[in-house]
Amino acid sequence: MRVSSQDITVVALLADPDAPTEIAQRMAQMLPDRLADRSGQGRRFDVEVVSEPFTAGTEDLSTLTRRIKDRGSGEHWDVVVALTDLPLHSYGHKLVVDLSHEHGLALLSLPTLGGFRLQTRARQAVEEAVLSLAGPPATGPEGPAGSQPLRGSFAGRLAPIRPGRIGEEEIADLRYVVSGPRGYLRVLGGMVRANQPWRLVPGLSKALAAALATGAVATVNSTIWTLATSLGTPRLVIAMVGSVALMIGWLIVDANLWHRTDEVSPEASKRAALYNASTIVTVGIGVIVCYAGLMVINLVWALFILNDRVFASTTRTPLHATEYWTLSWFVASVATVGGALGSGLESDEAIRAAAYSKREQERRSLLRDEHGD
Numbered sequence: 001m002r003v004s005s006q007d008i009t010v011v012a013l014l015a016d017p018d019a020p021t022e023i024a025q026r027m028a029q030m031l032p033d034r035l036a037d038r039s040g041q042g043r044r045f046d047v048e049v050v051s052e053p054f055t056a057g058t059e060d061l062s063t064l065t066r067r068i069k070d071r072g073s074g075e076h077w078d079v080v081v082a083l084t085d086l087p088l089h090s091y092g093h094k095l096v097v098d099l100s101h102e103h104g105l106a107l108l109s110l111p112t113l114g115g116f117r118l119q120t121r122a123r124q125a126v127e128e129a130v131l132s133l134a135g136p137p138a139t140g141p142e143g144p145a146g147s148q149p150l151r152g153s154f155a156g157r158l159a160p161i162r163p164g165r166i167g168e169e170e171i172a173d174l175r176y177v178v179s180g181p182r183g184y185l186r187v188l189g190g191m192v193r194a195n196q197p198w199r200l201v202p203g204l205s206k207a208l209a210a211a212l213a214t215g216a217v218a219t220v221n222s223t224i225w226t227l228a229t230s231l232g233t234p235r236l237v238i239a240m241v242g243s244v245a246l247m248i249g250w251l252i253v254d255a256n257l258w259h260r261t262d263e264v265s266p267e268a269s270k271r272a273a274l275y276n277a278s279t280i281v282t283v284g285i286g287v288i289v290c291y292a293g294l295m296v297i298n299l300v301w302a303l304f305i306l307n308d309r310v311f312a313s314t315t316r317t318p319l320h321a322t323e324y325w326t327l328s329w330f331v332a333s334v335a336t337v338g339g340a341l342g343s344g345l346e347s348d349e350a351i352r353a354a355a356y357s358k359r360e361q362e363r364r365s366l367l368r369d370e371h372g373d
Contacts, residue, residue: 007043009134011035012077013126014050014068019194020083020110021051027123034123035130043134048077055084061107062170064088065098068105069171079133080105081126085194087111087187087274091165092267093177094187097129100171104133112161112178115189132174184274191278192285200286201293210342211290215298215335219327220305222314228330229315229323236329240291243336247287250340252279287336294335299328 011031013024028047035045054067064082072080088095088109098107106129113121164177178186201208218224231239252258259275261268308319317323 009035009043009045009078009130010076011045011047011079011081011130011134012050012072012075013047014052014054014071014080014082016053016055016084016086017051019085019196021049023110023119023122024049024051024083026119027126031123031126031130034127035134038127038131039134045130045134054082055086059086059088061088061090061095061098061172062167064107065100065105065171068107069100069103072103072105078104079130081129082107083110083122083126084108085110087191089267089271090175090177092270093164093179094183095164096161096176096178097125098172099129099132099174101133101173103171106130106133107172111190111194112183112187113190114186115193118190118193188274188277188281191274192281195278195282197282197285198289200283201290204339204343207339207343208290211294211335211339212297214338215294215331216301218331218334219298219302224331224334225311225315225327228327229317231326231330236326236333239330239333243333243340244284244287244291247290247336247340247343248280248283251283251287251343254343257283290339291332291336294339295328295332298331298335299324302327302331 013028015021015024028049031047032045035047036043039045052071054071055064058064064084068080068082082105084107086109088107094112095107095109096112097109099105106126108122108125108129110118110122113125161176161178161183164175166172166175178184257279259272259279261272302324306319306324311317311319311323315323
């Protein structure tokens with residue numbers, strides 16, 4: 001690793017666009033002081049953020065690390081830490097971070113940090129990587145720099161992780177991967193977080209318009225009044241679960257969001273299962289948010305439009321708070337089915353844009369091109 005003059009270490013955060021860049025920009029404000037305090041060597045740090053799609057077109061670790069190496073070779077950087085929101089794989093495990101002490105670079109896969117406290121975990125991981133890369137090389141019986149684990153409580157903070165296998169042709173000399181059920185859940189949460197499922201509702205404007213129109217009409221329909229007041233809680237729950245499941249299934253099937261693989265290896269099957277699980281959870285969260293929003297809108301609409309005497313004469317039930325809530329709940333289920341039908345008017349590209357991050361859209365587009373879909 002090169003070291004700049006005057007004991008200043010220049011650190012570049014090479015980040016994929018969108019979420020990784022936003023995370024890098026936020027941590028760059030506090031990293032210099034934190035790194036200087038933790039290094040304990042009187043060294044100063046200068047942090048730069050560079051946003052560019054360095055993962056475009058590939059998920060191969062060797063290719064990515066070489067890209068990072070080539071990108072930093074012509075710059076004045078001492079350490080390069082690359083951040084991506086793509087899940088990367090290494091010998092059947094999910095990659096957390098790759099480091100090359102010889103070339104002063106690190107590659108960090110954000111989904112393996114989980115879906116919660118991502119900013120803090122990412123900052124901690126970057127700090128540990130930079131301090132390891134910027135520290136003095138190990139000598140003597142300990143071996144080269146890459147043979148030693150990262151400083152601090154890296155594994156403890158980001159558990160469940162462990163050192164991973166590195167191929168002979170790779171330039172990385174230290175690798176951490178996640179393993180086990182907890183690791184799988186952490187990666188799944190990170191992938192869902194990267195997809196930002198809350199964007200699904202505003203991203204599907206035609207489906208949302210169809211759901212709102214269906215809800216508005218159903219709220220003033222006397223048959224719906226009678227059905228809502230006659231249904232018990234178990235049936236209302238069944239209607240809710242059924243409508244949400246229908247919406248999720250329709251979006252996945254209609255927009256071809258289901259991940260398929262032509263490979264027959266167990267690793268490929270596990271990878272496909274992880275991608276499909278992230279799709280179901282991402283779309284599911286978005287649909288549930290939509291359902292909750294429809295309930296609130298339907299309740300407000302019912303409070304404004306319904307006449308208690310007309311309602312009571314039709315259903316023979318007084319219009320109290322319970323009836324407002326029951327009607328809004330049932331209408332939300334009906335409206336969600338209407339939204340599922342309305343989503344057929346959306347283009348596949350619009351649904352993918354609402355359901356996935358930019359990096360994940362590019363990855364899936366590349367896979368479709370490779371398989372000729």
